[in-house]
Amino acid sequence: MELVENTDGQGNTIIFKRCMGRTFDRDTRGNVKDQLDKIASFQTRPDDVLLCTFPRSGTHWVFNMARMIQTGTLQYSGTPEMMEFQDISIIDRMGSPRMFHTHLPYPFIPKGAMEGQLKIIYVLRNPKDAACSYFTFLSKVENTCYRGNMEGYLNAFLSEEFIGSGGSWFTHTKEWNSAMAANPDLNILFLRFEDLKKLANERSVKNILRIASFLKVDRDEEFLKKVEETASFDNLKKEHATSAGESELWKHLGDNGRMPIYKKGIVGEWKTMLTVAQNEKFDRVYKEKMMDMTGEISFSYD
Structure with missing residues (x-):
């Protein structure tokens, strides 16, 4: 492991x-390789749920919504335990049904997850909004992994020399897409951030019904509507501002570990943050990096 x-x-x-030719967040535990080995051999349970996202792709929103459905309560669950950052023994001791999270790309998830021994919820957000949201997040935390302007940040984001957890947005997305196409054993629900936002704005419980069906839990429509209301962006932002949003693990980032995760949660904010030249560069790099991807992925950028 090398600190760069x-x-x-x-x-x-x-x-x-x-580590192993890949880039990982500085807060990944230890020398990275040992943590990855522990994750790979993690003992899964049939009722486990692993939430997988690239940073700033709706992690906390989907986690709290899915956790309410999983447990049958409307309690705010705060920040999920993240496999690359947390002591694995803590996740191992969690009571069932468990739900935990990772930003890691597909090759580094638990072997049991690859074999379909737990359920996976994978959320994908358009890369421009994910990139801009991540830049804002990094600019607000203490001991940040990036110091500088948007131009320098964007150059890093569009390369493989980025903070991510095992790869750039492009690597992360291609590896998950390839896994979904090639591995029939995956027990996975694929959600698009933009679809979730659109239906939330339309007051539709369609995606909540999809999550409930995927988790195989019996929740009546009245409860699911309450989940939709309770897990709205504004409500979660208010809950996060209380002591329930604090985390001992992230105290070094400031505000008693209450990370600045709730910004605006909208689609299309990249338009206010990227210049015309930066957007054109983004489109050019996207086309170059994604041209060999298995299948096609379309995004809503508005």
Whole structure:
């Protein structure tokens, strides 16, 4: 494992860990390889749910919504336990039914998950909004892994020398897409962030019904409507502002570990953050990096 600190000619600095030729968030536990080995051999349970996302793709929103459905309560569950950052023994001791999370790409998830021994919820967000939301997040936390302007950040995001958990957005998305196409054993529900937002704005419980059906839990429509209301962006933001949003694990990032995860939660904010030239560069790099992807993925950018 190598701790890398790259600074460009304009003073923009990015810090990450490099392991096995891949980049990982600096807060990944230990030397990375040992943590990945523990994750790979993690003992799964049939009623486990693993939430998988690239950073800033609706993680906390979907986690709390799915957790309410899983447990049959309307309780705010805060931040999920994240496999690459948490002591695995803590996740191992969680009571059933468990729901935990990772930003890792497909090759690093538990072997049991690859074999269909637990349920996976995978959420994909359009890369421009994910990138811009991540930049804002990093600019608000203490001990940040990136210091600099949007131009330097975007150059890093569009490369493989990025903070991510095992790869760039492009690597993460391609590996998950390939896994869904090639591995029939995966017990996976694929959700698009933009579809969730659209239906939430239309007050539709369609995706909540999909989650409930996937989790194989019996929840009546009245309860699911309450989940929709309770897990609205505004309500979760209010809950997160209380002590329930604090986390000992993230205290080094400031505010008693209450991370600035709830920004606006909208589709299309990239339009206010990227210049015309930056957007054109983004489109060009996207086309180059995704041209060999299995199948096609379309996004809503508005």
